[in-house]
Every structure is written in structure tokens, then in C-alpha cells.
Amino acid sequence: EGIAPPKRILFPPEKICMVWQQRQRAGAGLFNVGNTCFLNSVLQCLTYTPPLANYLLSREHSRACHQQGFCMMCIMEAHVNKVLHSPVSAIPPLAVLKVFRRIGEHFQPGREEDAHDFLCCTVNAMQRACLSASNDLDLSSQSTTIVYQIFGGFLRSRVTCFSCEAISDSYEAFLDVPLDIKAASSLTAALEEFVTPEHLDGDNCFKCDKCKKNVAASKRFTVHRAPKILTVCLKRFDCFTGGKISKVVEYPEYLDLRPYMSQADGEPLQYSLYAVLVHSGVSCHGGHYFCYTKVSS
Secondary structure: OOOOOOOOOOOOHHHOOOOOOOOOOOOOEEOOOOOOHHHHHHHHHHHOOHHHHHHHHOOHHHHHOOOOOOOHHHHHHHHHHHHHHOOOOEEOOHHHHHOHHHHOOOOOOOOOOOHHHHHHHHHHHHHHHHHOOOOOOOHHHHOOOHHHHHHOEEEEEEEEEOOOOOEEEEEEEEOOEEEEOOOOOEHHHHHHHHOOOEEEOHHHOEEEOOOOEEEOEEEEEEEEEOOOOOOEEEEOEOOOOOOEOOOOOEOOOEEEOHHHEOOOOOOOOEEEOOEEEEEEOOOOOOOEEEEEEOOOO
């Protein structure tokens, strides 16, 4: 399918269970410990991600982990077990706060950070922890960790030359899909815009390998390999004004990703909504984060 097969499988895909293996009541809430609402909201969304929670609750990672010092998987394992097994109504996320700067060097304790940035850094830190014992792996093998098998997918960029109609495909791994919402009032409209071909011309023309010259072309992104858990980020920061795009963007409880795939004519690819992370406030430079998550039923 255009992506090289992995030389090594780091985590057996058949061991990933997409539904809760044990029924869990709603776990403890998280205290806001001085501008930590962004961190708390991200942690709660990850805690209630069934395939990740199943793995962390099994404590399989820590039993086999030989990493010295900082290991984000061990920290998340301890955090998720504490939240879901705690007899109290709320706890401070101390284990994560202790390693805050290790998750992202640019994070400053006590400062309100961007929740999407913190999510990306946390998932990347978990990915690095899964790769710590494996050196010199090809990119396809790196995408076989449990973290990448849960959250990761591949995008295809297809450029079609208008002169000779030659097709050039390239592939890019992703852990989330950032969507422009300036012209979209719904998630499906934003996805439609995401896969709409872009015209390459003038200063932005394409160097065609077949024509051996700069030509006009079209470029189209599609989801080539879908993740098990789809993370979508609605881009509410307006780069031109520096303000927040505050309009309502509708999203469905069930989403069929099939129309946005490279193979758009296959079986439906249904996703069920289980977590929403919300920024409340008129500006991107302040405000409050909170989240809604589904517990096991």
C-alpha cells in the first residue's frame, strides 16, 4: 500500500483491546494545582481511552521496563491506576507534575500551557519510552509500539502533474489531525476541506520528476491508514489576528472516516466519540480547560 512493512513488531496488535476489559466506575477527579487545568484535562482524556487504560491497568509495561530514570509509560501507568482505583473523589496529579519539564522542556510550572501541545508532548514521551530499548529501527517498525498502534495513522499526500498526469505519492505518520475551522461549521465540513485538492501554481508550483520542470499540479491529503483512536484538533487560534475563533463547530457522536480515506469506497470506518477537551474563554492566551469523558459501561 505504499508504506514499507515493519522489520520488527514491537507490540502484538492482537493484544490491543478496544473495549474496557474490566468495568470501571468513574475514577477520581484531578485537583487544579495552580494553572494545571490543561494538564488535568489531557490526563483525564488519556485515562479514559479504553485500549490505553487496559494496557496500563495490567501493569505489563512496568513489569518489563528496564529504563533508568524518566519513563513516561511508567508514570502514566501509576497515574491511571491511582485515578481508577482511588477511594477519594479527587487527587492532585503529582506523579506527572514531578516530571513536567521532562515531558516538554518549554513548559513552565505555574504557567497556563496549550492543552494540545501538552497532549502531543505526552504522547510523544510515551512513544519514546516504548522505543527506549530498541535502537536503529526503521520508521515502520517504530509505528508498531502500543502507543502508535493506538493513536497513530498515516496520511498520504498525492501530487498530480497537470502536464503529464504523473502521480507522486508520499506518506507521513500522524498522531492527531489538526483541522482548519475558519470556513467550517462542523467537523465533517472541516474534514471535507482537509481532503480538498490544493492547486499548486506560480511561486508554489511543483517540480515534476517526469517532466523535469516546474509545473502546475494538484495536491491532495487523505488518511491512508486510520488510527484505532482518532484525535482531532480544531485550530481555534487565528494566525492573522492572534485571536480565538470562538464559533460553534458541530461534531457527531459517530463519525464515518471512510470518505476521507485514500480508499474512499470501502466499508464504513466508524468512530464513536468518548472524550472532548474544551477551551473556555475569549482569548487563546488565557481561560480555562475542562473535558468530558465516557466511563466504561
